[in-house]
Amino acid sequence: MKGFNSAMAITAAGLLVMTSSAEPLPRSSKCESPLVQDKPLVDSIHLKDLLKCAQDLEDIAYATPYRNRVHGSEGHKNSVKYFKDTLEALGDYYTIELQEYTTEVTFGSSRVFSADGIDFATDSFEYGNNGTWTDVPLVNVANLGCNPEDIPDSVAGNVALIARGSCTFVQKITNAGAKGAVAAIIYNNAEAGIAAGTLGGVNDLIPVGGLTRADGLALAARVEAGETVTSSGDYWAYVDFGTSHNVIATSKYGDPNNVLFLGAHSDSVDKGPGINDNGSGSCGLLTVAKALSKWRTNSQVKFAWWTAEEEGLLGAEHFVETSTAADLAKIRLYLNFDMIASPNYYLGIYDGDGSRYNITGPPGSDVAEKLFEDWFDAKNLTTFGSEFNGRSDYGPFLDAGVPCSGLDTGADGVKTEEEMTIYGGIAGEPYDQNYHDAGDNVSNLALFPFEVNGKAIAHAVATYGKSWEGFPARLASNSTIPARRHVHARESGASKRHNCGVNEVLDY
Known part of the structure; x- marks a missing residue:
């Protein structure tokens, strides 16, 4: 954890207020467990358990040659x-399914x-091709490089310097390559760290790397002024097909026609162990799932x-895509948790009502947002609406018309002065300075948001696990978000039935 004095003061005060010795009621058997209660479930979420999980994931990553947990790797398979x-160690509370998936990675x-001769902080792009060049001039590309005419003929044999924005990375470097560029460097279009992303799949395009906005603009200004700026680059990646699994745990309590679904991604990028992104969300879910196993719910979780x-x-x-429309309609709410312990954090709730970013979710997204807002407000904690753009795993659920909400503490965005005044930290710096990097390990976690967000997850589970009172019913017309990607025809599948005491666990 990075030490920020004001944030640590909030941490100490917040942990004192939220700590309680209350524990769930004892139970004599699974089918006689007491109905979930909010305060005992929330109070059973402890920082030490969250950190134990995070340390376990770091140890899993560091035990492998590449020290990561990328999909298909030994590190991710061991995470699964x-x-x-x-x-499984919880007994027969959950039915556990491992859903296999293979892709290039x-x-x-x-x-x-x-x-x-001066080194710059840089990043690579997913599926970018390997390439090395030495002392090759940079050439500015006009108008973001989205059209062939934006690329000057002088780029032939040189390196194209391109601003991010308006069109895909693939389109930019395709245009540059067609004019003979040997490589491309894309710099960010906002103060949001180093430009990076994915090219969407294996390709035969020119090598590409990323720079910050400040570095890119500075180099572009020198080139524009007539200087010859020579660059050297070495970008390398090992890409192959990888197979791993979604882990899906379904409670054997509760109405399977009224499902509360919570998710977090368990994989990292190749550059590091991914303990904030997204060991933090993964451990938040696991800690709550363990605590819930002492309770009965009216809704299936x-x-x-x-x-x-x-x-x-x-x-x-x-x-x-492989779920039936009927089964997706049984999901009353999907909650997503991706990066909930960023070191330079803010407390974010997905802006499901559109009050901050003017993008609304299906009916119920706003209700779930308010549930979180009210809970944090009761703790005298300020929250902000975070952009509801489908950037994480809730995106496919939005496309299917499922109400969604969730929490985050920021990724490569930049902290504001207002947020610094409230939470401490450093304005003008990324929320996670180790985003998608080797430094994203246990020491990268901010402890206060890690625990408070874990408790907020438990509050949502206790609330909707008990009752959907005040929450809108799922209707076929609830889908209000246009699909951002093509959704393939879904395969049929049988819905799960409540059957307390049955244990169906697949071997890994």
Whole structure:
């Protein structure tokens, strides 16, 4: 954890207020468990348990050659086994399903960029091709490089310097490559860290790397002024097909026609162990799932640890695409938790009512947002609406018309002065300075948001696990978000039935 004095003061005060010795009531058997209660469930979520899980995931990553938990790697397969084994140890409370998924993935990579002998912080792009060049001039590309005419003829044999924005990375580097560029460097269009992303799949395009907005603009200004700026780069990635699994745990209590579904992605990028992104969300869910096993619920509760999120939300998308429309309609609410312990954090709730970003979710998204807002407000904690853009695993559920909400503490966005005044930290710096990097380990976690968000997850589970009072019914007309990607025809599948005491666990 990075030490910020004001944030630590909030941490100490907040933990003192929320700590309680209350424990769930004892039970004599699964079918005689007491109905879930909010305060005991919330009070059973402890920082030490969240951190134990996070440390376990770090140890799993560091025990492998690439020290990551990327989809299909040994680190991710062992993460899947960890979640499965932990859930199995709870007895027969959950039915556990491992849903296999195979896709192309980057297992390891390296990236180096310099200009006139000075090294710059750089990043690589998912599915970017390997390439090395030495002392090759940079050439500015006009108008974001989205059209062939934006690329000057002088780019032939040189490196194209392109601003991010308006069109895909693939379109930019396709245009540059067609004019003979040997490589491309894309710099960010906002103060949001180093430009990076995915090219969507294996390709034969020119190598590409990323820079910050400030570095890109500075280099572009020198080129515009007539200077010859020579660059050197070395971008390498090992890409192959990888197979891993979604882990889906479904409670054997509760009405299967009224499902509360919670998810977090369990994979990392290749560059590091991914303990904030997204070991934090994964551990928040696991800790709540363990605590819930002492209780009975009226609603069926389902937890998922998604794979291949970093390749484009592919694990969650696979689940949605292979579910029947009837089964998806049984999901009253999907809650997503991705990065809930960022070191330079703010407390974010997905803006489901559109009050901040003017993008609304299906009916119920606003109700869930208010549930979280009221809970944090009762703790005298300020929250902000976070952009409801489908960037994480809730995106495929939005496309299917499922109400969605969730929590986050920021990724590569930049902290504001207002947020610094409220939470401490450093304005003008990313929420997670180690986002998608090797430094995203246990020491990267901010302890206060990790625990308070874990408790907020428990509050939502206790509330909707007990009753959907005041929450809108699912209707076929509830889908209000246009699909951002093509959704394939869904395969048929049988709905799960409540059967207390039956244990159906697949071998990994």
